[in-house]
Amino acid sequence: MSNPLASKALNLQHLLAISDLNRPNIEFLLDLGEKYLDLSVQKGPAIKILAGKTLINLFFENSTRTEKSFELAGRRLGADVISMAIARSSVAKGETLLDTAATLNAMNPDLLVIRHGASGAPALLAQKVSCPVINAGDGTHEHPTQALLDALTLRNRLGQLDGLRVAICGDILHSRVARSNVQLLNILGCEVRLVGPTTLLPADADRWGVEVFHDMQSGLKGCDVIMMLRLQLERMAGSFVPSKREYFHFYGLDRTKLDYAKPDALVMHPGPMNRGVEISSDIADDPDVSLITRQVETGVAMRMAILHGLADANPGGVS
C-alpha cells in the first residue's frame, strides 16, 4: 500500500456492486484515485497502464457525463476506447443482451463498462464475457463508481469520512446512486440518513443501516454532508409527488433547509440537476458549500483508478 500505483493489492474481478468490495479494496481504490487526482499524474502517467488494451463503453441508456468520464479515463491510461450507444444500435434491431455480449467478447476487449436500464444486467453480462466488467449504473440497483467518486471527493476535501453524518435526500426509491452510497458510506464509518417523502423511499429502508426521515428539518439536523438526488420529472405523472413546486417546498434544498445542517455542511449532487426542483441555483453554484463540480472532476481520477486496478488485478482476463 505504500505505493499504490505499483501495487497489485486489489483482489477483484468485476466492479458490479459495492458489495463486491471490502474495506481494503475500497481503501486501495481511493488511494489510487487520490494519486490520479494530481493532474500531472493524470494527464501524463509514468506508465500508460492500459497501453495496447481495449476498453469498450457499452451504454444502453443515454448518459453524457459518465460515458465521457470513462472515455477520458481510459484514454488517459493509454487504452483504445470504443463507446457504443446501444440505444441507437443493434438492440434496436432486436438483439438480446447475451447476443451483444457474445459479439463483444469475440472482439476480445480488456475492460467492459456497461450502463443498462435493467437492474442486474451488468451481472448477467459479466457471466458471459472474459474480461472485467464495470457497472456504470444498472436500473435502480447500483452505481458503484459514482459512490466511489463521491467518497473520494469527500475524503479529498475533509481528510476522512469516519464519523461523518451524511443525509441522502430525495428520490431514494428510484436511485441507484443512493443504494451504492448507503453501502459504501456505511462501510467507511459514516452515519447515513435518508430523507424523502414516503412515496419515494423504499419499503423497509430503515433496515439498510440508515435512519429514515420524512422532513428535511429533522433529517438534516447536524449533518456534515447533504447529497441531493435528481427527481425525474415523470414522477409527477406517477403521483409519487404532486408537483414540482410542492416538492421544492418540502424537499428542495434552499438556504433555509441548508441552515438545518451543520454550519459548514457540504452539498453534493450526482447530476444532472433540476434547478428549482431538488436544489436551488444559489446553493448549486456556491463554491463554499457545493462540491458538485468537484465531483465531476474527481470522477475521471476515480475511474482511472478503477480501470487501472481491475486491469492490473486481472492481467489475463477473467474466467
Place this chain on the structure above:
Amino acid sequence: MSRLAILGARLVDPASGRDEIGDVLVENGKIAALGAGIFADGIPEGTENIEADGLVLAPGLIDMRVVTGEPGTEHKETLASAGRAAAAGGVTTMVVMPQTNPVIEDISLVDHIRRSGRENSPVNVLIAGALTKGLNAEEMTELGLMSDAGAVMFSNGDTPISDTRLMRRIMAYSSTFNALIAHRPMDPYLSQGSCAHESDYSSRLGLPAAPAVSERIIAERDIALAELTGGRTLLDLISSEETLPAIRRAKARDLEVAASVSINHLALNEMDIGDYRSFAKLDPPLRTENDRKALLNAIDDGTIDVIVSSHDPRPAGEKRRPFAEASAGAVGLEILLSAGLTLVADGQMDLMAFLAAVTCNPAALLGLEQGNLEEGAPADLILFDAGAPWLCDAEMLASKSKNTPFDGRHMQGKAVMTICNGKIVFERRTTAN
C-alpha cells in the same frame, strides 16, 4: 370583555363523560369556568345571563361532511346559507367538501374559502381538499401545500379512486404530513349505473341496484392499504352491515382507520324510497332495516366513529325526476341533531354515544380543540331541548335547497341556542312550531 353565563343547564360532555346540572361562564370566546356552583360568589358584573332551565348544554356539533355550492353553484348553497343552516341545527363547525366548481385542489382555493367562511358564515368553516386533480381519480393534488394552507382533511368527494396503486401512493404520501384521507368505499365498476341497494325490494321496484359488497370490497382494500402505508384513513359514509366486521378487525389491530355514517342511514331504510320518492335517493343508497340496526349498534360500540349530515343541497329540478334520473343527496345540517335526538328518544341510540360521534370524535380525527366542555376550550356550545316534538317542514329550512327525506316527519329534539366562539349565532324564539 364579553361575558356570557349559562345557568342551570344539564351539562353533557362526551369527551369527559360529564353529565350534571351546572353553569357555564364564557369569556372572550372561551369556556372560562363550568360546573355546579361556579357562581357561588355571584356572577361577575357585566355578564349576559341565559337561563337554561334544564336544557341540555353540549359542545357544538362538528359536521365532517358538508357540500356547498360555493364556488360555482351558489344557487344551491353558499357558505353563508350553509352557515345559517348549521347554526340553526346546532352545528358550530362544518367541514366543506371539495366538490365545488372549481374543485378545491390548490392553495388559492383553500385560502379563498377560508376567508369567505370567516366573513360570511356564522359558524366555523373548515376545508377538505381534493385528493386528486379535478377529482379525476388519476393524479394526486398538492396535499402538503394545502395542509400548510389550512386544509384539515382530504377527500375525493363522491368519486371513488379505483386505481389501487394511486390510492397506495396517496396514503403513503399523506402519511408524511399525517393528513386524514377520507375515501368513499365503493367499487365504481360494481356500482356503475345503480341507484338503489340490491335487494328484493329494489328489484320489485325495477331499479338498477348494486350489492352491499361494493362497499365492503373497497373498504377492505383501503384498510389493507392503511396497514401497508401507515396512512390515516376515514372510511367515508359506511352504509352496510357487510362492511362492519372489516372495520372491527382493523380497529382490533390498531390501524389508523376510522369510519363515518350519515344520519340518513341511521334513521331511514330502503322502504323510504317506496313510491319512487327521489328525495330519499341517496349515495350510498338506503339499505335494509338490518343494515340500519347494525349501523346503530356500530355507533354504540364505537366501530363507527363519526356521524355526519352528508349535507348535499340539490335544487328541486334535480330531485323531481324519475327515480333513476334524479340526483342523489339530501340536505342535513338542520336534520343531524334532531334526527339523532329522535333516535335517542326512541331508545335506538345512546345519547352519549350519539354526541361523541358528532363532537369529540370528529374533533380528535381533525385535531381540533373544539368538541368538548373544558375550561379554556373554544366556547362552541349548543343548548337543546332533547324532548321537544316538532314537525319537519322542508320549506322552513334555512338552506337554499330544501331537499330532505324528513319533510313531513315527526321529530323529537331540537337546538334552542347555538353559540360559536362565545357569540350567540342562533336563538329559537319558541320551541314549538
